[in-house]
Amino acid sequence: MRPWPDIFRKAVDIAFWVMAAGVALLVAYAAGRILVADQFVIPTNSMMPTLQPGDRVIVDKTAMGARIYRNLDFKPEGQRLEAFRLKGRRRLHAGDVAVFNFPIIDDTISFRINYVYCKRIAAAPGDSLWAVGGYYRNSNCPGLIGSETAQKRLADLKEKPVGFEGWEMGDSSWGWTIRDFGPYYAPRRGDLIALTPKEGRLYRRILEHETHRAIEVDDSLGIVLADGEPYPMHEFQDSYYFMAGDNVTDSYDSRYWGLVPEEHIVGAVTLITYSKNRSDGSLRRDRILKSL
Numbered sequence: 470m471r472p473w474p475d476i477f478r479k480a481v482d483i484a485f486w487v488m489a490a491g492v493a494l495l496v497a498y499a500a501g502r503i504l505v506a507d508q509f510v511i512p513t514n515s516m517m518p519t520l521q522p523g524d525r526v527i528v529d530k531t532a533m534g535a536r537i538y539r540n541l542d543f544k545p546e547g548q549r550l551e552a553f554r555l556k557g558r559r560r561l562h563a564g565d566v567a568v569f570n571f572p573i574i575d576d577t578i579s580f581r582i583n584y585v586y587c588k589r590i591a592a593a594p595g596d597s598l599w600a601v602g603g604y605y606r607n608s609n610c611p612g613l614i615g616s617e618t619a620q621k622r623l624a625d626l627k628e629k630p631v632g633f634e635g636w637e638m639g640d641s642s643w644g645w646t647i648r649d650f651g652p653y654y655a656p657r658r659g660d661l662i663a664l665t666p667k668e669g670r671l672y673r674r675i676l677e678h679e680t681h682r683a684i685e686v687d688d689s690l691g692i693v694l695a696d697g698e699p700y701p702m703h704e705f706q707d708s709y710y711f712m713a714g715d716n717v718t719d720s721y722d723s724r725y726w727g728l729v730p731e732e733h734i735v736g737a738v739t740l741i742t743y744s745k746n747r748s749d750g751s752l753r754r755d756r757i758l759k760s761l
Contacts (some may be wrong), residue, residue, distance in 0.1 A: 478680055502533045504555070507735070508742060509568055509585065515714035515721065516587060516617060519566065524744045524756060526587070528568045530736040533557040547579035548667035550732050559566055561710070563610040565590045566738040569712065573726045577677040580733065587738060588722050592655040594731065598722075599651030605713065608652070616715040623648055623717045643667075647717070647724045655728060656705040658732055664703055669693035672703075674727055679706045707731055 534557030592598035603624030714720025
């Protein structure tokens with residue numbers, strides 16, 4: 470019969486290794502969520518029919534590369550994002566579905582942790598986007614972007630389509646609405662553009678975010694002002710995306726609040742792991758492990 474001290478030491482050794490294995494698993498799980506992939510729940514119908522409320526989706530962070538935060542002092546009212554991105558496998562393109570941090574707080578581009586949306590990329594950096602009679606048209610993507618059925622529903626809408634209200638991206642003379650607008654260019658990092666009053670209005674928030682200066686338009690002189698000084702040219706410091714919900718008649722997206730900075734993108738949606746009906750909690754078996 471083994472003495473009690475030996476049995477106790479053996480039990481302590483086993484407990485230690487079990488705890489060590491548990492800690493290692495927790496660290497691996499946390500690292501995986503930060504560096505590789507994470508799961509998000511779809512809360513609204515803005516991406517129907519592609520994604521439904523209650524879908525649990527996997528977001529691949531390795532495509533663009535995971536973000537590593539330089540500052541972990543996150544403020545609930547929002548702040549400038551301080552982060553760098555690891556090397557990714559590819560760029561995201563028009564047609565990809567992505568999760569991103571919502572970019573606009575109090576009329577400025579700002580970052581709020583865990584305040585995320587899921588939409589389809591209608592225009593990636595370097596693309597020009599139009600909406601023609603409710604249908605998206607992309608200069609670098611000749612095929613359909615999003616849901617043809619939903620876009621036809623917008624095209625057939627009898628009531629007057631909503632304009633770009635509440636977002637000073639244009640004036641009424643442009644005639645832009647959620648059904649007809651463009652061309653709308655999504656800037657790439659390094660693009661140099663001449664600023665006319667139109668660009669000043671279209672990219673005001675981006676210009677203010679990148680220059681840290683107040684942007685105004687002087688229509689009488691036909692110029693853009695930064696802190697009251699003429700500002701004729703701008704080189705973009707980040708790349709930007711136009712994000713659109715597939716359910717175009719019921720989606721709060723870039724048509725209303727503008728472009729998303731690349732640094733705000735979390736990753737690409739690749740898979741629905743499972744889905745629960747939000748009304749009764751029942752499992753939607755036909756959506757288990759459904760790829761996008």
